[in-house]
Structures are given as structure tokens and as C-alpha cells.
Amino acid sequence: MTDWGWVGLAFAVVYGTLIGYVAVLVRRTARLSRNREGR
Amino acid sequence: MIRHVTTLFVAHLRDERRAGEVMLVIVPFGTVALLVVPMAVGIDTPLLDRIGPGMFWVVLLLFGTIVTQRQSASLGESRRDMLTLLGVDPAVRFVAAALAAALLLTVFAVVIGAVTFVLYDPEVVDPGWLAAIVPLTCAGIAMVGTIAGNVAGGLGTRSSLAPLLVVPIAVPILLAGAQATEGLRMGLGILRWILLLSVVDIVLALAGVLTARPLEES
Amino acid sequence: MIRPLEIAAGLMLATALVLGLVVPPDAVQGDLQRIMYVHVPSAWLAYLSFAATLVAGVAYLKTRRMRWDHIAGASAEVGVLFTGLALVTGSIWGKPVWGVWWTWDARLVLTAVMFFVYLGYLALRRSFDDPETRARRAAVYGIVAVAQIPLVHFSVVWWRGLHQPPTLLRPGDPQIDGPLLAALLAAVFAFTVVYAALVSRRAEIARLEDLLAAPSADETVAGSGVSAPPIVRDTR
Numbered sequence: 001m002t003d004w005g006w007v008g009l010a011f012a013v014v015y016g017t018l019i020g021y022v023a024v025l026v027r028r029t030a031r032l033s034r035n036r037e038g039r
Numbered sequence: 040m041i042r043h044v045t046t047l048f049v050a051h052l053r054d055e056r057r058a059g060e061v062m063l064v065i066v067p068f069g070t071v072a073l074l075v076v077p078m079a080v081g082i083d084t085p086l087l088d089r090i091g092p093g094m095f096w097v098v099l100l101l102f103g104t105i106v107t108q109r110q111s112a113s114l115g116e117s118r119r120d121m122l123t124l125l126g127v128d129p130a131v132r133f134v135a136a137a138l139a140a141a142l143l144l145t146v147f148a149v150v151i152g153a154v155t156f157v158l159y160d161p162e163v164v165d166p167g168w169l170a171a172i173v174p175l176t177c178a179g180i181a182m183v184g185t186i187a188g189n190v191a192g193g194l195g196t197r198s199s200l201a202p203l204l205v206v207p208i209a210v211p212i213l214l215a216g217a218q219a220t221e222g223l224r225m226g227l228g229i230l231r232w233i234l235l236l237s238v239v240d241i242v243l244a245l246a247g248v249l250t251a252r253p254l255e256e257s
Numbered sequence: 258m259i260r261p262l263e264i265a266a267g268l269m270l271a272t273a274l275v276l277g278l279v280v281p282p283d284a285v286q287g288d289l290q291r292i293m294y295v296h297v298p299s300a301w302l303a304y305l306s307f308a309a310t311l312v313a314g315v316a317y318l319k320t321r322r323m324r325w326d327h328i329a330g331a332s333a334e335v336g337v338l339f340t341g342l343a344l345v346t347g348s349i350w351g352k353p354v355w356g357v358w359w360t361w362d363a364r365l366v367l368t369a370v371m372f373f374v375y376l377g378y379l380a381l382r383r384s385f386d387d388p389e390t391r392a393r394r395a396a397v398y399g400i401v402a403v404a405q406i407p408l409v410h411f412s413v414v415w416w417r418g419l420h421q422p423p424t425l426l427r428p429g430d431p432q433i434d435g436p437l438l439a440a441l442l443a444a445v446f447a448f449t450v451v452y453a454a455l456v457s458r459r460a461e462i463a464r465l466e467d468l469l470a471a472p473s474a475d476e477t478v479a480g481s482g483v484s485a486p487p488i489v490r491d492t493r
Contacts, residue, residue, distance in 0.1 A: 003288040003353065010349045014295040014342050015274060018451065021338060025458050029258075032465045183401075190398045191381060192390070200380055204398065207373040208405040211412035218416055231415060239408050246404050250397045253318050 043127055047114075047135030052142070054111035061106055061143050069102040069151050073158055084160070091159030092220040098155075099148050100180060100213050104205045106147055107140045107184020108198060129251035133185060137247060140181035141174070148173050164223045172219050175236040179212040180205070182243040189254055211239050266454035269447035273298075276440040283437065292350040294440055298448035299343040303371060305452065306336025310378070311403040314396030323467065324460075326392035329399065330382055331459035335452060337375035343368055363417040370409055374402050388467045 001009075055061060076094055077087055114122070114132075122132065152173070155161065187204040215232040222229040277294035313329035316322075347365060348358045359365070381398055385391035 001353070006349055006353050007288055007291045010292040010295055010346045011274070011277070013345055013349070014299065015270075017338065017342060018270070021455065025455070025462065028462050029458070029465075032462060032469065035469055036465070186401055187398075190394045190401075191384065192394065200377070200384060203373070203377040203380060207370050207377060208402050208409065210370055211405065211408040214412040214416050235408065235412060235415075239405070242404055242408065243401075246401045250400060254393060254397050 040128070040131060043131045044135045044138070047122075047127075047132060048138050050114065051111060051136060051139035054114075055109065055139070055143060058109070058111045060109045060111060061147060065102055065106050065109070066147060066150050068105070069098050069147070070154050072098050072102065073151070073154050077158065087159040088161050091155055091161030092224075093217055094159065095152060095155040096176075096213055096217045096220070098151055099144075099176065099216070100206065100209055101202065102151075103144050103147060103177070103180045104184055104187075104202045104209075105198075106144055107181060107205070108188055108201045109143075112136060112140065112185070112188055123255070129255045130248040133189070133247045133251045136188075137178075137182045137185045137244075140185055141178045144177035144181050145174055148177055162224060164226075168219070168223055168229065171233060172216055172236070175233070175240060176212050176216045178240050179236065179243060180209060182240070182247050183209050183212075186243070186247050186250070189251075211235060215239070260454070260457070262450070262457060263454045266447070266451040269443075269450050273440075273444040273447035276443050280436045280440045286354075289350070289353060290437075292346055294444045296343060296346040296350060297441060298445045299339045299346060300368065301445055302448055302452050303336060303340040303343050303368065305449070306332045306339060306456075307371060307375075307403070307406075309456070310336060311399050314399035317392050318396050323388060323392060324464070326388070326395070327460040327463040327467070328456065329392075329395065330379075330463050331456045333375055333378050333382070334459055335455045337372065337379060339448075339452070340368060340372045340375055344372060361417060363414045366413050366417070367410060370413070371406070374406075378402065386470075388470070 073094060076090075080086065080090070113119075114136075119132075123129075152169075156163070183205045184201065187201045191200050191204065215236045219229040219232040219236075222232065273294065277291055282288045283290035309332040310329050313325045313332060317325035317329065344365070347368070351360065352358050378395060378398060382391055382395050385394065
């Protein structure tokens with residue numbers, strides 16, 4: 001693998017994880033808001 | 040206060056004698072582990088001699104954690120409530136529990152040490168130093184284990200949670216013990232490891248005592 | 258419902274990403290050195306989160322305000338994430354350089370130990386239903402764990418000091434200056450803002466979850482015809 005390949009892998013892992021975590025947080029917030037309204 | 044500690048300490052030991060968990064269950068478990076490792080890594084004599092001391096320390100840490108989480112470590116809900124009602128300081132309970140665990144761990148260490156010696160035939164240099172190193176490591180593991188047991192509370196996930204809580208922060212204890220025995224073998228100075236162990240024990244003792252009351256208060 | 262902090266974090270992250278890709282390559286390590294722009298910030302945040310979790314735990318014990326527990330838990334969760342990323346990016350950087358995915362470098366070992374301390378802390382938090390018990394126990398464990406960290410540090414450094422691997426690349430070692438340093442600092446700053454945004458959001462989620470779990474004052478007693486249906490909790 002070329003140097004840029006390794007760099008790409010590292011960047012993909014990091015930024016991908018961050019975006020994924022944000023998505024998880026957004027989904028949980030939405031679900032919580034729905035539950036709250038249902039009360 | 041010392042009398043409280045002594046009474047509780049004896050109570051723990053008596054509970055353990057009745058339950059027999061350490062000698063009849065955990066010691067055999069640790070022995071089996073030591074037996075099983077050569078089956079996995081090979082019975083090459085120099086190899087076993089090389090890894091023998093390390094295996095001793097690993098088994099002491101991992102299975103020693105189970106010793107600190109034994110059934111008799113907890114005095115039970117009703118006795119604890121009674122102690123609180125009687126105004127016994129939570130720090131006293133911690134000290135008594137940790138001392139009992141340390142004693143049981145030392146016994147455990149002696150037995151496991153003998154097993155290691157028999158199975159792995161390690162070259163033991165200056166065994167006298169072990170008389171200092173082993174109790175210090177056992178005290179450390181006892182204290183971390185007692186704190187972990189108090190913090191983890193409830194019996195459900197406790198058996199798997201406590202080792203996870205203990206082992207990472209017990210790394211200095213493991214390293215000190217292992218590096219000290221390695222150092223003895225290679226003729227290096229080991230005072231720095233004994234010093235480290237002592238500091239670890241002091242820090243843990245302080246942590247255990249100081250957090251005992253905040254842990255209780257609800 | 259997106260907060261300004263989150264917008265700022267997103268923009269800064271995008272900027273850091275671009276900078277990391279367009280600045281000139283390092284003279285010695287070439288393009289591979291760019292991994293530093295994600296590895297160093299991750300490692301920095303791993304330690305920052307750790308400290309924040311401790312401070313929040315102590316603050317909880319002093320004030321008994323649940324807000325601090327929510328922050329502690331959020332910081333630990335975000336922290337374990339960044340610690341994991343620090344380890345993975347360290348590995349990815351290491352493989353082409355040393356040919357192995359892992360070496361027993363003191364700093365790597367320390368980061369790994371920290372990762373497991375985080376995991377234990379989070380597992381501990383998960384094991385309690387009652388928020389106050391959780392907060393108290395977690396805070397105490399946090400204090401004990403952090404008190405041990407300097408000792409873990411010394412033990413590992415003394416241990417590895419005897420057999421230091423040759424030419425181990427430290428994130429700070431490549432002589433960086435000028436645009437490369439700027440890119441690195443920008444990345445560290447951006448990631449820190451991202452950390453703040455994530456913790457803020459995650460703490461809010463924790464607060465809401467505790468609220469939903471607790472019986473509210475106007476809830477009627479079981480048996481009444483107007484009680485709400487059971488809420489299915491989102492389990493991780």
C-alpha cells in the first residue's frame with residue numbers, strides 16, 4: 001500500500017468514526033424527544 | 040478503632056474458613072491455569088524456566104482478583120447495615136476487608152508459588168527478597184480488589200466486572216513484581232521496584248480510606 | 258436543534274481535514290507523516306477526556322449535582338472513542354514504518370491501559386439503574402483509577418526503558434514548523450472543539466435518559482386508567 005493509502009485509511013477511520021458517533025447521538029436524541037412527547 | 044478493625048478482620052477470616060472458597064476453589068483454579076499453560080506454549084524446559092516467574096505473577100494478579108471478590112469478602116447486607124447503625128466508620132470496614140484479602144492472597148501466593156516452582160522449575164535467585172515483594176504485591180492487589188468490590192456492588196455482573204476494574208490499574212503491581220524477580224535473576228538493582236510497590240500501596244491505602252465515606256453516603 | 262457549538266465544530270473539523278491533506282509533506286517521512294494530523298489530536302483528547310472525567314467526578318462528589326455525573330459519563334464515552342482512535346491510528350502509522358501493527362513502546366502501552374480503564378469505568382456505569390448510586394460509585398472509581406495512572410506511567414516507562422526500540426517515531430519527533438505545525442495545531446484545536454460539542458450533546462442525552470427513567474411527580478399510581486405506556490429504553 002502506498003503512503004497515501006495508509007494516510008487515507010487513517011483519515012477514513014477517524015473521520016468516519018466521528019461522523020458515525022454523531023449519527024448515533026442524533027438518533028438517540030430524536031428517540032428521546034419522541035419518548036418525552038409521548039408522556 | 041483498631042479493635043473494630045481486628046474484629047471485622049477476624050470475622051472475614053472466619054467467614055472464609057467456613058466457605059473455604061479460596062483454598063478449595065480458587066487455589067485449584069490457579070493451579071489448573073499453571074498446568075494448562077505449558078500445554079499451550081510447549082514444555083520446553085528452558086522456555087518454562089524463562090516464563091515461570093512471569094506466569095506466577097500473572098496468575099497471582101488475575102486469580103488474586105477473584106480472591107478479593109470471593110463470597111466471604113462481602114459481609115452481607117444485614118451485617119453492613121448493622122455496622123452502619125452502630126456507627127462503625129466505613130474506612131474501618133475497608134481496612135479490615137483489605138487486610139483479610141491481603142492475608143488470603145499471601146497464602147494463595149505461597150501455594151501458587153510452590154506449584155510454579157514444581158511445574159516450571161524456574162531458577163530462583165535471592166529468594167529472600169520475595170519475602171518483601173510478595174506481601175507488598177498482595178497488599179496492593181487486596182486493596183484494589185476491595186475498592187473494586189465496594190464500587191461494583193450488586194452481585195450480578197460483579198464477577199466479570201471486578202477483574203476489568205482491577206487489572207488495568209494493577210499494572211504497576213504486576214510490573215513491579217515481575218521486573219523485580221527478573222532483576223534478581225539478572226543481578227540488577229531492584230530497589231526501584233520495591234519503592235514503586237510501596238508507593239502504590241500507600242496511594243491505594245489512602246484512596247481506599249478517603250473514599251470509604253463518600254462511597255457510603257446516599 | 259443543532260447548536261452553534263456543533264456547527265463550529267463541524268466547520269473546524271472540515272478545515273482540519275482539508276489542511277491535513279493539502280499542506281506539503283514532511284521532508285523526512287513524506288506523506289505518511291500526515292497521519293499525525295489525526296493521531297496527535299486523538300491522543301491529546303484521550304488524555305483531556307480522562308482528566309475531565311476525573312474532575313467532573315470530584316465535582317459531583319462535592320456538589321452532588323447530577324449534571325457533573327452526566328458530564329463525567331459523557332467525557333468517558335467520548336474519551337474511550339478517542340483513545341481507541343489514537344491506538345488505531347498509531348497502529349496504522351506504525352505498520353508501514355516498523356512493519357508491525359504493535360510495539361511495546363511505553364506510550365502505546367500506557368494508551369492501551371488507559372483504554373481499558375475507560376472500558377471498566379463505562380461498564381461500571383452501565384451496571385447501575387439508580388443514577389445517584391451510579392454517579393457516586395463511578396466518581397470514586399474514577400478517582401482511584403486516576404490516582405494510579407502516574408504510577409502506571411512510571412512502571413511502564415521504567416520497564417520499557419531497558420529495551421527501547423530503535424528509531425521509534427514519536428508524534429512530536431518530526432521536526433515540524435511553519436505550515437505543518439499550523440496544520441497540526443489547527444487539527445488539535447478543531448478536535449478539542451469537537452470534543453466539547455460531543456460531550457455537551459452526550460451529557461444532554463444522559464440527562465434526558467435519567468429524567469425518563471425516574472418516576473415523575475405527576476405520574477399516577479399503578480392501577481389508574483391513565484398511566485403512560487411503558488417506554489422502551491434505548492439500550493446501547
